[in-house]
Amino acid sequence: MIVSTTPNKRAALLEEIRKLPAFFRRDLLVTWSYKLQFFTDWINLIGQVVVFYFVSGLVNPETMPSYGGTQASYLQFVTIGIAVTSFLQVSLARVTAAIRNEQLQGTLETLLLTPTAPATFQLGSAMYEIAYVPLRVILFLGFASFLPGVSYTIQGLPEAVAVLVVFVPFVWGLGVISAAATLTYRRGTSFVGAGASALTISSGAYFPVAVFSKYPFLKFLAALNPMTYALYAIRNALLGGAGWGPTLIAIAILLPVAAATLAAGVWAFRLALRREQRRGSLGLY
Amino acid sequence: MRARVPGPVVTSATEAGDAPAVTSAPPPVELVNVARRFKETVALDGVSLRIDAGSIHALLGPNGAGKTTLIRVMTGLVEPDAGEVRLMGIRLSGVTSREIRRLFGYVPSGDRTFYLRISATENLVFFGRLYGLSRRRALVRAAEVLEAVELTDAAMLPVGVFSHGMQKRLSLARALLLDPPILFVDEATHDLDPEASARARELVAGAVRVGAAVVWATQRVDEIRGFADRVTLIDRGVVRFEGTVPELMGTSAARRFLLHIARQPGGGSVIERVTDLLGPSASVLPAGDEGGEGEHLLIVLEGDVALGDAIAVLANDGIKVVACREERSEIEQAFLKLTGAG
Numbered sequence: 018m019i020v021s022t023t024p025n026k027r028a029a030l031l032e033e034i035r036k037l038p039a040f041f042r043r044d045l046l047v048t049w050s051y052k053l054q055f056f057t058d059w060i061n062l063i064g065q066v067v068v069f070y071f072v073s074g075l076v077n078p079e080t081m082p083s084y085g086g087t088q089a090s091y092l093q094f095v096t097i098g099i100a101v102t103s104f105l106q107v108s109l110a111r112v113t114a115a116i117r118n119e120q121l122q123g124t125l126e127t128l129l130l131t132p133t134a135p136a137t138f139q140l141g142s143a144m145y146e147i148a149y150v151p152l153r154v155i156l157f158l159g160f161a162s163f164l165p166g167v168s169y170t171i172q173g174l175p176e177a178v179a180v181l182v183v184f185v186p187f188v189w190g191l192g193v194i195s196a197a198a199t200l201t202y203r204r205g206t207s208f209v210g211a212g213a214s215a216l217t218i219s220s221g222a223y224f225p226v227a228v229f230s231k232y233p234f235l236k237f238l239a240a241l242n243p244m245t246y247a248l249y250a251i252r253n254a255l256l257g258g259a260g261w262g263p264t265l266i267a268i269a270i271l272l273p274v275a276a277a278t279l280a281a282g283v284w285a286f287r288l289a290l291r292r293e294q295r296r297g298s299l300g301l302y
Numbered sequence: 303m304r305a306r307v308p309g310p311v312v313t314s315a316t317e318a319g320d321a322p323a324v325t326s327a328p329p330p331v332e333l334v335n336v337a338r339r340f341k342e343t344v345a346l347d348g349v350s351l352r353i354d355a356g357s358i359h360a361l362l363g364p365n366g367a368g369k370t371t372l373i374r375v376m377t378g379l380v381e382p383d384a385g386e387v388r389l390m391g392i393r394l395s396g397v398t399s400r401e402i403r404r405l406f407g408y409v410p411s412g413d414r415t416f417y418l419r420i421s422a423t424e425n426l427v428f429f430g431r432l433y434g435l436s437r438r439r440a441l442v443r444a445a446e447v448l449e450a451v452e453l454t455d456a457a458m459l460p461v462g463v464f465s466h467g468m469q470k471r472l473s474l475a476r477a478l479l480l481d482p483p484i485l486f487v488d489e490a491t492h493d494l495d496p497e498a499s500a501r502a503r504e505l506v507a508g509a510v511r512v513g514a515a516v517v518w519a520t521q522r523v524d525e526i527r528g529f530a531d532r533v534t535l536i537d538r539g540v541v542r543f544e545g546t547v548p549e550l551m552g553t554s555a556a557r558r559f560l561l562h563i564a565r566q567p568g569g570g571s572v573i574e575r576v577t578d579l580l581g582p583s584a585s586v587l588p589a590g591d592e593g594g595e596g597e598h599l600l601i602v603l604e605g606d607v608a609l610g611d612a613i614a615v616l617a618n619d620g621i622k623v624v625a626c627r628e629e630r631s632e633i634e635q636a637f638l639k640l641t642g643a644g
Contacts, residue, residue, distance in 0.1 A: 029400075032434050039431035043417060043424070050419040050460075123414035126379055127476075130408050131432035132400035297340060297371070297380035 033137045040141030041148065048145065062103060062153075066161055069095045069223075082225050085257020093169070096161040097252050098222035100154045104181070105188055105244065106213050107150050108143070112192025113209050115142035117199050135287055139193050147189075151181055158255070173254030176264040180250045183268050187243055187275035193282030197289035220244035243274045328391030330355050330405075330484045330515035336375055336385035338539075345371040346382070347539040353515045353532075355483065358506065360530035360547075361519040364641055368539040369519040370411055373486050376517065377408055389484060404433065406484035407477030411492065411519075413469055418462035422453060422472055425461055430479050440479075447475035450505060467498045474505055485509055485516045491525060503529055523637045535640050542640040553640060557603045558629040560589055561613075564596045564622035572597060572621060579615050583607040596624060 048055065069092065076091040083089070119125035119142075128138065161167055195209045217223075219238040226245060229235040239245050250267030253259040331353035338346040345368050353359040361369045374380040376387055378394050387394040389405050416425045423444050430440030448457050451471040456464065464472065470490055477485055487506060491499035503525065506516055518530060526533055526547055533550050535543040543550055563572050576599060577586045584607065589598040603612060613623050 035436075036431055036434075039428050039437075043420065043428050046420045046424060047417060122417065123410075123412050124417065127408065127410065127415045127429070128432070130377055130379070130403055131429060132403040132434065133432045134400065294379065295381050297338070297374065 041144040044145035084253045085259035087257045089256045102217045102222045108188045109192050111146045112143045113195040116196040169255040170258035176254035177251045183271045184247045186279045190278030190282035194285050197285035200289040246270045332388040334386045336382045338382050344539045356513045357531040358516045360526040360533040363536040367536045407482040409473045409477045409487040411488040416461040421458045423457045451475045467494050488519045537641040561599045562625040
């Protein structure tokens with residue numbers, strides 16, 4: 018590139034940050050124009066809780082792990098699993114779909130012709146989800162706490178939120194990688210479902226990872242999966258009130274992984290964008 | 303409109319103490335030997351162009367000529383395989399810099415380039431914010447450009463309910479949000495009714511009056527007359543003609559006119575008489591007998607024979623020409639000739 022960039026990098030950065038609320042407003046308006054979708058999302062989520070409520074009657078409580086010295090009930094255990102899984106699935110799907118939707122709506126090229134950095138598009142496209150999805154998790158857990166036999170340690174909420182905050186860039190990074198795949202292969206969204214399922218199954222979202230003891234490969238996958246650590250820390254915080262100890266350990270593990278995933282995502286997206294420009298197929302879908 | 307077109311650059315005096323040297327500003331758009339292939343298909347082959355400030359440059363060509371690809375290359379959406387593109391003297395290379403993207407507005411040929419579920423104002427404010435405007439400023443500009451394209455009444459309606467023509471006008475409004483010094487307009491009047499087309503051209507002409515350089519891609523040959531300052535005719539990726547509209551018309555071969563001749567008092571066909579009278583300066587062909595109303599003849603004038611002279615010859619011999627119209631415009635004929643379709 019021969020062109021000089023904006024002389025004042027700080028001013029340029031501030032200008033990019035000032036664009037983010039515009040993405041948030043756009044997505045809020047678009048989402049609210051599909052009111053039925055909003056309500057069906059909640060109905061699905063509540064439906065899942067109802068299913069697991071009845072499944073919990075089949076589970077021997079003694080097989081459940083303890084957190085901070087407190088043995089969790091299956092319903093307590095699984096509601097946190099559902100909350101974090103839905104956080105992963107919704108975030109991943111929406112970040113990926115954002116690019117795909119721009120392609121399908123025909124707005125991708127006009128967006129890319131505005132003086133906006135690719136990183137702003139990526140963050141901007143996720144702004145609404147970054148605000149809404151954690152809120153959704155908290156509201157869901159609040160709703161679940163009314164179920165018989167389910168209670169959470171409110172004091173553990175800051176630790177749980179801290180873990181989620183570190184987990185966000187990991188999910189966002191995965192989303193951007195999958196957005197890059199979508200930009201390149203058009204049908205990249207199918208990777209998202211497969212990836213999210215693999216992460217969920219091996220993380221112990223719906224059952225304790227101890228059940229993997231007979232399956233060394235799954236045990237190995239669980240140990241590699243950042244979501245395993247996020248779930249463990251959040252359960253420790255919300256079910257056992259275990260304090261910052263387990264949270265900080267989880268954050269220490271998640272932070273470098275999240276940073277690396279996000280960096281890989283940004284790199285992959287730039288690469289995909291560059292490739293499409295060379296091929297001249299940016300607007301094709 | 304406030305197109306920011308740089309004026310002449312005054313350089314410092316030379317060491318010898320000469321008067322300051324004045325160098326002219328670079329042209330807003332300059333292409334040198336741009337080539338682009340899509341697999342085996344040659345989309346652009348050595349295209350060179352220079353578009354000056356305060357002018358409309360028409361890109362004329364049939365479907366698939368390479369006009370849209372050329373505009374996409376100029377905006378940086380597609381990288382050329384070879385050659386160079388400069389906007390305001392700045393070379394486009396790789397991913398287009400953010401600064402370059404502030405220099406131009408783009409009206410794409412496609413219809414669906416807006417968020418259909420939200421209003422025209424919200425769409426324009428969103429894009430305005432991405433161009434770096436504050437929300438307040440973006441709202442003001444959105445209202446101004448919506449008024450300019452006569453969409454104020456529809457400002458709060460979701461774009462999804464807009465007609466094709468309204469979306470085109472909205473697209474033009476978006477391109478004018480920042481009053482950029484360069485406008486790339488791709489088939490803006492395609493499928494628009496004559497009134498809407500004229501309004502779109504008027505808006506673009508307004509931007510040109512304050513110094514903008516406009517690249518106007520079209521396949522509607524007659525809309526460039528009296529509108530474009532220069533025209534590049536492109537076909538299968540190759541520039542077939544570059545010059546002014548009158549120069550393009552000058553490349554037109556024989557001109558064809560349809561004459562409506564009044565029924566002669568004595569009856570009978572006049573074709574032989576007209577053929578004799580016009581001699582080698584025109585070919586005369588029958589084009590339909592109107593019975594009692596007269597006869598239609600197609601005359602093809604050769605060389606620089608003036609239509610008025612030909613009609614005068616017929617009138618002097620008592621042949622009454624009731625009406626006359628050009629069968630194809632000179633621009634259309636030039637277009638067909640240069641693209642090998644005529």
